[in-house]
Amino acid sequence: MVATSRISSWVAPALLLFVALAHTTDADHLYVGYYAKSCPNVERVVSSVMANRVGSGRMAPAVLRLFFHDCFVNGCDASVLLDATPFSESEKDAKPNASLTGFTVIDEIKAALEKECPATVSCADVLALASRDAVTLLGGPTWNMPLGRKDSRFAADKEFTTKHLPSPNDNLGELIKMFGELGLDARDMTALSGAHTVGMANCEHYRERVYGTSDTEYNIDPSFAEARRKMCPPQGYSGDAGKAPFDIQTPRKFDNAYYRDLIVHQGLLNSDQALYSSGGVDSLVERYGADGDAFGRDFAKAMVKMGNILPRKGLPTEVRLHCSKANY
Known part of the structure; x- marks a missing residue:
């Protein structure tokens, strides 16, 4: 019995690892109901943890931001969740990702799913579902999320990551x-x-806008700029903790107030206000500002479209057992 127990204790995790590695080929397509047979309760598990851990608090925007920062760098492959190793850098260490949080929520969801259906649900799909639930928990729309993503075994380096993420001072053409x-x-x-109708930005990201020192300048409401300057010291002064909400009206509600802020020149970042400055997408901003339902519908469609960005063909992928590290 002792020998059998020892063998069993070794074989079980080995089998799980084999199953996870067996899913290393890139998915040709994603679809709703991907886990209908292999993990039918996946969405219930994700929603339960999100409701318990996140609710309508500040962690919801953090989880949503993780999904954006993941998909923009080599596709939606959960590479943003990987820790650095002696052989690979971490996207977490790139400057635009320095303020990312929400990793523990994703880890908790993944741990719950490993108990429910081991070595089955990718971290990339966990992040996709969690970001949708984050929006819904904040009063925003919901949508059917196609699933079937695989996890990258490697993260992008810091230079590549920084290059492929939007900057707070990007102009409309660059965006x-x-x-x-x-x-x-x-x-x-x-x-x-x-x-950006939810969440906050650090002082370093909006300082140049409110002090008028950016190369990319857009009209800004003077009283809005003055209020933000009180929270954010000029360059060179000690202290940089002046976080400010993107949307000053309803910062913890997923609604269309962000667009109404832009129309009155109260966008927090230059890259926000760039949407309402040159006429390029002004009509869309005005439409979304006037019609929250139209915004919700288009946002949901765009989230599905962004979520369909897969890693390049040939990149090694798998279903990670732990979101912060490759399986071996």
């Missing part, structure tokens, strides 16, 4: 180009930018 390279058009870009 349209960056989104376009991912197969997302100007409507998708404008709708997805509405994710």
Whole structure:
């Protein structure tokens, strides 16, 4: 019995690892109901943890932001969740990702799913579902999320990561180009930018806008700029903790107030206000600001479209057993 127990204790995790590694080929397509047989309760598990851990608090925008920062760098492959190793850098260490949080929520969901259906649900799909639930928990729309993503075994390096994430001072042309390279058009870009109706930005990201020191300047409401300056010291002064909400009206509600802020020149970042400055997508901003349902519909469609960005063919993928590290 002792010998049998020892063998069993070794074989069980080995089999799980084999199953996970057996799913290393890139998915040709994603579809709703991907786990209908292999893990039918996957969405219930994700929603339960999200409701218990996140609710309508600040962690919901953090989880949503993780999904964006993952998909923009080599596709939606959960590479943003990987820790650094002696052989690979971590996307977490790139400057635009320095303030990312929400990793523990994803880890908790993954642990629950490993008990429910071991070595089955990818971390990339966990992140996709969790981001949708984050929006819903904040009062936003919901949608059917196609599933079947696989997890990258390697993260991008810090330079590549930084290059492929939007900057707080990007102009409209740069934003349209960056989104376009991912197969997302100007409507998708404008709708997805509405994710900034929740969450906050650090002082370093909006300082240049409120002090008028950026090379990319857009009209800003003077009283809005003055209020933000009280929270954010000028460059060179000690202290940089002045977080400010993107949407000053309803910062913890997923609605269309972000667009109404832009119309009155109260966008927090230059890259926000860029959407309402040159006429390029002004009409979309005005439409979303006037019609929250239209924004919700377009946002949901754009989230599905962004979520369909897969890693390049040939990149090694798997279903990770732990989201922060490859299986071996």
